[in-house]
Amino acid sequence: MRFNILAVDARQQVISLDLEAASATLAADELRQRGLKPLSVESKGLRLSMAGLALTRKAKFATTLFSVELAALLGAGLNLAEALNTLADKDAHGERREVLAGLLGAIRRGEPFSRAVAAFPRQFSPLYVATIKSAERTGSLKEALGRYIAYQEQVELVRKKIVAATIYPAILCTVGALVVGFLVLYVVPRFARVYEDMSSTLPFFSRVLLNFGNLVGSYGWLMALFFFALAALAAWGLSKAAVRSAINLKIWKIPALGARMKTYQLARLYRTAGMLMDAGIPALRALGMTRDLLAAHLRPQLLLAQQQIEKGIKMSAALAAAGLATPVAARMMAVGERSGDMGRMFCEIARFHDDEVMRFVDVFTRAFEPILMTVLGASVGLVVVLMYMPIFELAGAIR
Secondary structure: OEEEEEEEOOOOOEEEEEEEOOOHHHHHHHHHHOOOEEEEEEEOOEEEEOOOOOEEEOOOOOHHHHHHHHHHHHHOOOOHHHHHHHHHHHOOOHHHHHHHHHHHHHHHOOOOHHHHHHOOOOOOOHHHHHHHHHHHHHOOHHHHHHHHHHHHHHHHHHHHHHHHHHHHHHHHHHHHHHHHHHHHHHHHHHHHHHOHHHHHHOOHHHHHHHHHHHHHHHHHHHHHHHHHHHHHHHHHHHOOHHHHHHHHHHHHOOHHHHHHHHHHHHHHHHHHHHHHHHOOOOHHHHHHHOHHHOOHHHHHHHHHHHHHHHOOOOHHHHHHHOOOOOHHHHHHHHHHHHHOOHHHHHHHHHHHHHHHHHHHHHHHHHHHHHHHHHHHHHHHHHHHHHHHHHHHHHHHHHO
16 A cells, blocks of 8 residues: 655654555554654545544645634744644644644744745745745734734635625525426426317417426426536536636626626725735735736736836826726825825725625625515416416316
C-alpha cells in the first residue's frame, strides 16, 4: 500500500514524501528509523493521525478561523512560532495540520511570515498575504489580523443576508414547479384518457390541456430526454466564463436590479481597498489588488481609473470618471482626500452602500414573495380548474 507522508527532518524542516508499506504503522516506524518525525500518513483520501492512529476525513482549512485563533494566541503573549506550534498540536489531522506544519517549518527556517503564507495560495489569498506583509513592516501582526477578521466578518454578513433573502423564494419556486409538474405530467394524462370520448364537446382551454396530456402520455420518455439534454446544455453553458459574463450583462441592464448589483460590487471594492490602505498599502496598489473582486465588465474601468490616478488626477475624480463611484462615494472620497485618511473613508463608504443594498434586498423580498405565491397558486389553480371544468359542465347539463 502506498502512503503520502508529511514529516519533520533533523533540521526541523517539513518534508513530504511517498512510501510503500504494508500498513500505516509500519510506514511510521520506517520513518522513525530514518530519523524523521512523522506528522501524518495519508492513504486513498483518508488521514491517519500519529496521535492516535485514528482514521478521519480530511478537514479543510478555514482561513478566518485560523486568523481568529492566531490573533487570540498572540494577544495572550505567545510569539508567532509558539502560537503556530500550539495550533498545530491542537489539530492532529487534515489539511489544516499540513498548512500549519508548513508555516511552522518556514518560520523555523527564518523565513518571513508573509512568504510562508504565500507558499499556500489555495488557502491564503493575495489580500491576506498583503495584509501580513504590511504588518511585518509595522510590527503589528495582531492588529493586522484583527482588520482582516473584521473585513471577512462584514463580507460574510452581507453575503449571508443576501443568501437568506433568496432561500424562501427558491423553496417556493421549487415546490411550485414540482406540484405543477406532477399535475401536468402525471394527473393530466390520466384525465385525458377519461375525456377521450367527449373531446369535441370540451371547452377550448380544457382541450388544449388534455391534448398536451395525451402528448405527454405518448411521448413522455422523449420529452424527459429533451428536458434532460436542455438542462445539460444549460449547465455546460454556465460553466463557460463568456456565457456567465453575457448573462451578467443582461441582468445588469435591468434598471433597478442592475444598479443595486453595481452598488454591491463597488462596496466590495471600497471595503477591500480601505482595509489595504489602513494596512499601509499604497492607494494605487490597493486598487489594483481589488481587480479580481469586480465583475469582468468593470475591470477595464478600474484599469482606466488607475491610469488616471498615475497621471496625478485625484482618486475621487478618477473613479467617478470611470463610473466606479456613486455621487455619495465621490463626495466622501473628496473629504477623505482633504483629511488624508482615505482608508477609513473607503470603509465608511462601503458601510453606507452595504446598508443601501440590504434595504433594497429587504424591500424586494417583501414585495416579491407575495407576488411569487400568487403566481404559483394561480398556476396550480388554473391547471386544476381546466381539468375539472368538463365535470362541472356535465353536472350542469344533468340538472
